[in-house]
Amino acid sequence: MTNNLDTLATALYATTDDLLKQRPDLAPWRPAVGIAPQLTDAELVTLAMMQAMLGFTSEARWLRHARAHLRHLFPYLPQQPGYNKRLRKAAELLRRVTRILATSTSVWSDDVWIVDSTPVECGRSRETVKRSDLAGWAQYGYCASHSRFFWGLRLHLVCTLQGLPVAFALTRAKADERETLLDLLAADPHLLAARPGQTLIGDKNYFGRAFEQELAQQGIQLLRPTRKGERQRPGGSLFKPLRQVIESVNETIKGQLDLEQHRGRTPRGVITRVMQRILALTAAIWHNDHIRQDTLRSLTSYDS
Numbered sequence: 053m054t055n056n057l058d059t060l061a062t063a064l065y066a067t068t069d070d071l072l073k074q075r076p077d078l079a080p081w082r083p084a085v086g087i088a089p090q091l092t093d094a095e096l097v098t099l100a101m102m103q104a105m106l107g108f109t110s111e112a113r114w115l116r117h118a119r120a121h122l123r124h125l126f127p128y129l130p131q132q133p134g135y136n137k138r139l140r141k142a143a144e145l146l147r148r149v150t151r152i153l154a155t156s157t158s159v160w161s162d163d164v165w166i167v168d169s170t171p172v173e174c175g176r177s178r179e180t181v182k183r184s185d186l187a188g189w190a191q192y193g194y195c196a197s198h199s200r201f202f203w204g205l206r207l208h209l210v211c212t213l214q215g216l217p218v219a220f221a222l223t224r225a226k227a228d229e230r231e232t233l234l235d236l237l238a239a240d241p242h243l244l245a246a247r248p249g250q251t252l253i254g255d256k257n258y259f260g261r262a263f264e265q266e267l268a269q270q271g272i273q274l275l276r277p278t279r280k281g282e283r284q285r286p287g288g289s290l291f292k293p294l295r296q297v298i299e300s301v302n303e304t305i306k307g308q309l310d311l312e313q314h315r316g317r318t319p320r321g322v323i324t325r326v327m328q329r330i331l332a333l334t335a336a337i338w339h340n341d342h343i344r345q346d347t348l349r350s351l352t353s354y355d356s
Contacts, residue, residue, distance in 0.1 A: 057105065060339045061098050061125060068149055069094035078148050080141040089138070090128040096138055097149055097331070099126060104332035109313040111136055139328075140320045146327040153331075153338040154216055158345060162212040163247065167254045169229050170302045171195045172222065173312055174204035174322065185318045193225025197299075207311070207326060208232045210252075215301045216337050217330050219243060222323060229254075230263045237270060244270050251275060255298075305329055 072079055072093055079093045091099075099118065108114035112132045119129055130138065154160055174190045175181050181203050184190065190204045206227060210219040219236045233254075237244065244250060252267065253275045267274050278285045305311045309329040316322030 057102070058125070060105075060335060061102055063339055063342075064101055064149075064153075064335050065094050065098040065125075067153070068097045071149065071152060078145055080138075080145060091126070091130055091138070093142065093145060095126055096142055097146060099129075099135075100139055100142070100146065100328045101332050101335050104309050104328040105336070107308075107310055109310050109315055136321075140324050143320065143324045143327055146324070146331050150217070150327070150331045150334045153334050154218065157216060157338050157341040159212050159214045159216050159337070159341065160218075161247075162214070162216075163249065164213055164251045164253065165210050165218060166213065166298050166301075167208070167210045167229075167233055167252055167258065168298045168302065169206045169208040169232070170306065170311075171198075171202045171225065172205040172207050172314070172322070172326065173202045174316065176203070186316075186322065189224060189319055191225045205322065207305075208236065209301065209305075210236065211301055213297055214337065215297075215304065215333070217334055220330060222326060229257045230260060233258065234263075234266060237272075244272070247271065249273065253298075304333060309333065 069092070082089075102118075102122075103111070103114045106114075106117075108117060115129055115132055115135060118126060122129075129135075171193065174186050175184055181187065181190075186204075192201060192203050193206065194201050202225065204225060205222050206225055208221045208223060208227075208229065209217060210233070211217050219240060221232055221236055223232050248271050250271060251273050256277050256279050258274065258276050259279055264274050276285070309332055311326070311329055314322060314325040314329075316325045
């Protein structure tokens with residue numbers, strides 16, 4: 053493990069530990085009477101982030117690697133069944149930590165967002181589809197950017213131009229992207245409370261007069277490419293480079309963080325594994341942002 057990742061893990065652990073001391077209600081519920089877990093919730097969050105960051109899709113292989121190389125950070129490591137059970141129960145904690153990290157960055161207040169969705173494949177064979185616990189939620193869908201059909205879910209992601217996740221949701225593969233976006237904004241009204249004149253950039257799927265009017269009522273200006281048969285929309289020359297930003301964020305989650313090899317077999321399992329990857333992406337941006345801010349403060353102090 054590199055020194056940078058070691059530093060990131062330490063910073064995330066300290067932040068999560070302080071948060072849980074201030075807000076113990078955020079920790080997963082456990083009986084008041086019983087044996088206290090040897091792996092703390094802050095260590096669990098850190099361990100989950102590092103698994104996604106280092107590209108271990110198998111929990112068993114990850115724990116073997118951690119026992120061999122990470123004993124200086126985690127004196128106690130559970131067996132794979134215990135780790136899996138603890139992690140699935142901590143999905144909401146992962147989400148809360150992700151939001152707190154994101155809001156403490158300097159790019160959280162960015163007045164430009166990008167929105168897109170990407171497939172989360174959950175099975176390929178017909179037998180898997182018929183017997184999977186995800187049946188009824190996962191479904192067949194089509195990925196236009198890769199020209200292929202898939203069986204699974206869709207991850208809808210709103211993020212800043214720097215790639216910082218702002219809001220996200222897992223839906224069925226055929227869920228309407230516009231309705232999902234409106235539901236995301238309605239579920240978290242504080243996102244727009246202090247953001248007058250927010251700009252949102254999407255692809256051609258985010259269209260419709262009623263849809264744009266509803267966004268405008270919330271103070272959001274939608275920018276998207278012109279659809280066939282429409283009058284030319286403003287900002288058309290900007291979409292090609294900005295589209296690369298959106299694709300870069302998706303590629304980071306799917307390529308570097310192995311979203312398509314998540315190995316989730318149940319709804320809670322898939323949610324947890326997706327949350328691990330969003331946490332890892334957010335934590336990396338959060339850590340780099342704080343390093344940059346500390347450097348700027350040091351330079352300012354030196355100059356004065």
